[in-house]
Amino acid sequence: xxxxxxxxxxxxxxxxxxxxxxxxxxxxxxxxxxxxxxxxxxxxxxxxxxxxxxxxxxxxxxxxxxxxxxxxxxxxxxxxxxxxxxxxxxxxxxxxxxxxxxxxxxxxxxxxxxxxxxxxxxxxxxxxxxxxxxxxxxxxxxxxxxxxxxxxxxxxxxxxxxxxxxxxxxxxxxxxxxxxxxxxxxxxxxxxxxxxxxxxxxxxxxxxxxxxxxxxxxxxxxxxxxxxxxxxxxxxxxxxxxxxxxxxxxxxxxxxxxxxxxxxxxxxxxxxxxxxxxxxxxxxxxxxxxxxxxxxxxxxxxxxxxxxxxxxxxxxxxxxxxxxxxxxxxxxxxxxx
Ligand code: NAI
Ligand code: NAD
Ligand code: ISE
Numbered sequence: 001x002x003x004x005x006x007x008x009x010x011x012x013x014x015x016x017x018x019x020x021x022x023x024x025x026x027x028x029x030x031x032x033x034x035x036x037x038x039x040x041x042x043x044x045x046x047x048x049x050x051x052x053x054x055x056x057x058x059x060x061x062x063x064x065x066x067x068x069x070x071x072x073x074x075x076x077x078x079x080x081x082x083x084x085x086x087x088x089x090x091x092x093x094x095x096x097x098x099x100x101x102x103x104x105x106x107x108x109x110x111x112x113x114x115x116x117x118x119x120x121x122x123x124x125x126x127x128x129x130x131x132x133x134x135x136x137x138x139x140x141x142x143x144x145x146x147x148x149x150x151x152x153x154x155x156x157x158x159x160x161x162x163x164x165x166x167x168x169x170x171x172x173x174x175x176x177x178x179x180x181x182x183x184x185x186x187x188x189x190x191x192x193x194x195x196x197x198x199x200x201x202x203x204x205x206x207x208x209x210x211x212x213x214x215x216x217x218x219x220x221x222x223x224x225x226x227x228x229x230x231x232x233x234x235x236x237x238x239x240x241x242x243x244x245x246x247x248x249x250x251x252x253x254x255x256x257x258x259x260x261x262x263x264x265x266x267x268x269x270x271x272x273x274x275x276x277x278x279x280x281x282x283x284x285x286x287x288x289x290x291x292x293x294x295x296x297x298x299x300x301x302x303x304x305x306x307x308x309x310x311x312x313x314x315x316x317x318x319x320x321x322x323x324x325x326x327x328x329x330x331x332x333x334x335x336x337x
């Protein structure tokens with residue numbers, strides 16, 4: 001059985017996901033695409049040699065009889081309406097992060113999914129599928145470093161476009177850590193604070209960069225997360241968990257260890273598409289497998305909501321300079337493990 005997939009938003013990640021479904025994964029076929037920029041959708045169809053219809057509107061694509069499942073990879077502010085539309089049509093939907101740009105928007109999706117009575121939504125948080133994060137989690141869960149006490153994280157991009165504004169450091173970038181650290185520590189957040197170090201000269205006037213997010217979890221773990229999106233030198237993701245009896249570090253991506261010209265060197269990646277390429281493959285294969293088995297198992301709409309609540313609090317903290325509480329709704333039993 002081949003799952004017929006429609007892709008809404010054929011930009012950087014939409015095109016990349018369409019490529020992996022077509023060339024790398026099994027069990028899925030892209031049969032429909034849509035983008036507000038129609039020429040871009042047509043270009044992706046041509047470039048990948050897809051046998052896919054180009055739709056003028058994302059909602060029409062969702063309604064199409066020959067579309068079994070939908071990938072929402074358009075701009076973040078459009079996610080909520082497309083996910084709600086897919087749920088209303090009773091179709092499985094994989095939505096890139098953020099699930100919605102506000103916690104309220106995510107809750108609308110949670111409520112619609114619960115009312116539908118069936119898990120239809122998977123959020124594109126790929127880090128729990130990354131081998132390195134899985135090794136970290138295994139070490140923590142096996143008690144190899146004792147109880148986690150502190151986590152030091154860094155999320156560095158070489159650069160970002162000038163459309164990137166200060167709040168995006170949270171809603172677009174830190175959201176990955178806000179998601180994966182809940183999963184890693186099996187915890188939720190209590191408070192957040194954002195502090196601003198000296199600003200780099202390699203940024204736009206309107207952007208505060210770098211930023212440090214300070215988080216306290218409900219279990220009392222303290223997290224410091226550096227967001228630095230114009231670091232120049234590479235795409236660098238760091239995570240170090242300090243426990244009572246040891247420290248567990250996220251492994252570096254595999255790279256040739258080179259001894260030459262009096263130097264010992266490894267490469268640092270520069271592109272997010274490469275850094276988590278295996279995790280993107282595995283998460284989407286898992287989505288396709290979940291549809292085949294009528295049971296999704298990846299990040300849920302509730303996970304999307306939880307990350308968005310923390311993100312909302314961080315954006316408030318960016319503006320207030322204060323420690324802000326993270327207040328979540330009660331989790332519907334529908335999302336119990
Ligand atoms: P992009 O700007 O390259 O692509 C977005 C595409 O959506 C554009 O082609 C745009 O024309 C289209 N679009 C916008 N509004 C639309 C609408 N109403 N209907 C149909 N198409 C519409 O952006 P990119 O980098 O591909 O990001 C897309 C989403 O994926 C974002 O939510 C972003 O946060 C997420 N993302 C996730 C990553 C991850 O690591 N999981 C990495 C990069 C992006
Ligand atoms: P499980 O799937 O029974 O439960 C995992 C719990 O973690 C669920 O409550 C789920 O809601 C939550 N969770 C899942 N993704 C999350 C996220 N992104 N952020 C926050 N919470 C999240 O337990 P398991 O079988 O031990 O799975 C552990 C994790 O492994 C899963 O959560 C998933 O992300 C990951 N996974 C990996 C693969 C793979 O092939 N590598 C496949 C499926 C799941
Ligand atoms: C981008 O949207 C992503 O999701 C990348 O993973 C992240 O590193 C980057 O900062 C975001 O802009």
